[in-house]
Amino acid sequence: MGDILNVIKGNDSFIISSHINPDGDAVGSQLAVYSLLKDLEKSVCIVNRDPIPFIYKFLLENDLPYISLKDMEMAENQNSWMDAQVAIVLDCASLARTGDALAEKIRKFDKIINIDHHASKEEFGHYNLIDPEACATAELIFDLMSYGDIRIGRKRADYLYTAILTDTGSFRYGNSTPKAHDIASRMIKEGVNPQKIAELVYEVIPYQQAKLFGMSLDTLEISTDGKIAQMWVTNDMMEKTGTTAEDTEDFIDYVRSLRGVEIALFFRETEGNNIKASLRSKNNLDVSKVAAVFGGGGHKAAAGCTIQEPIGKARKMVVDALKKYQHWEKA
Numbered sequence: 001m002g003d004i005l006n007v008i009k010g011n012d013s014f015i016i017s018s019h020i021n022p023d024g025d026a027v028g029s030q031l032a033v034y035s036l037l038k039d040l041e042k043s044v045c046i047v048n049r050d051p052i053p054f055i056y057k058f059l060l061e062n063d064l065p066y067i068s069l070k071d072m073e074m075a076e077n078q079n080s081w082m083d084a085q086v087a088i089v090l091d092c093a094s095l096a097r098t099g100d101a102l103a104e105k106i107r108k109f110d111k112i113i114n115i116d117h118h119a120s121k122e123e124f125g126h127y128n129l130i131d132p133e134a135c136a137t138a139e140l141i142f143d144l145m146s147y148g149d150i151r152i153g154r155k156r157a158d159y160l161y162t163a164i165l166t167d168t169g170s171f172r173y174g175n176s177t178p179k180a181h182d183i184a185s186r187m188i189k190e191g192v193n194p195q196k197i198a199e200l201v202y203e204v205i206p207y208q209q210a211k212l213f214g215m216s217l218d219t220l221e222i223s224t225d226g227k228i229a230q231m232w233v234t235n236d237m238m239e240k241t242g243t244t245a246e247d248t249e250d251f252i253d254y255v256r257s258l259r260g261v262e263i264a265l266f267f268r269e270t271e272g273n274n275i276k277a278s279l280r281s282k283n284n285l286d287v288s289k290v291a292a293v294f295g296g297g298g299h300k301a302a303a304g305c306t307i308q309e310p311i312g313k314a315r316k317m318v319v320d321a322l323k324k325y326q327h328w329e330k331a
């Protein structure tokens with residue numbers, strides 16, 4: 001950690017990046033590091049492939065320098081951020097998680113700092129702070145600031161609290177460690193309003209999305225043994241409700257929350273009429289191995305893959321693969 005703080009102190013210009021489709025931990029950790037660098041009067045810009053999701057906009061300040069590669073034409077004169085001395089990459093198990101185009105550019109930096117909590121062996125940074133035991137990347141940012149005796153303050157407390165709240169699934173997932181709660185408690189003492197943050201993050205579901213959820217809920221199915229549940233969304237449903245793929249992101253959590261369910265599945269038609277499958281496991285079954293059968297991947301408890309078949313067939317293929325795999329696991 002001393003190394004990383006020295007690189008921060010010894011350089012003047014930085015970019016901060018995180019993964020595609022940034023989540024609360026990606027956004028919160030980036031903002032916390034951004035605010036720290038600004039306090040040190042460094043030149044700094046946040047560069048991600050995607051824009052910040054709507055639900056995290058409340059954390060942003062008006063003058064935040066933010067580049068989304070998706071939003072801009074990559075004209076040469078817009079690449080000045082590439083002149084920065086240091087790239088700080090947060091919450092990415094691999095550099096490729098920043099998106100192919102961005103990863104290619106970051107790879108050219110002479111100094112890359114990698115801070116992450118995924119169980120990855122890829123130490124792609126010149127300086128790596130990786131701890132799979134940490135509940136969120138935000139925990140490591142907190143550790144770094146504590147190590148450097150840097151005051152957290154109200155603003156950074158909001159960022160870190162939001163990151164930990166969302167990455168632990170509101171303190172419901174296995175990573176809801178004593179330390180996760182301890183940091184949350186300290187952030188509340190710094191002035192965070194948990195009720196307000198929960199309201200801004202969770203109680204903002206758009207009407208159209210609720211209607212789509214209703215249609216999707218109609219498709220809910222459960223296996224005869226009650227252990228595998230699935231739900232899906234078609235392009236037709238999204239068209240009817242005026243929604244997009246982004247609106248379906250949390251649907252699998254509902255499937256996962258059903259009593260007795262051990263494997264949750266969610267299927268969505270893509271624009272190209274392929275099927276995107278999401279898999280979640282609540283037991284020891286490693287769903288990333290099942291996703292790998294179809295060329296996908298992920299973690300033990302959360303994985304995904306894309307299948308080029310109509311939705312009915314794709315669903316059957318995944319369930320069959322799961323059953324086969326469950327069988328192997330027992331054998």
Ligand SMILES: [Mn+2]
Binds near residue numbers: 167
């Ligand atoms: Mn994370």
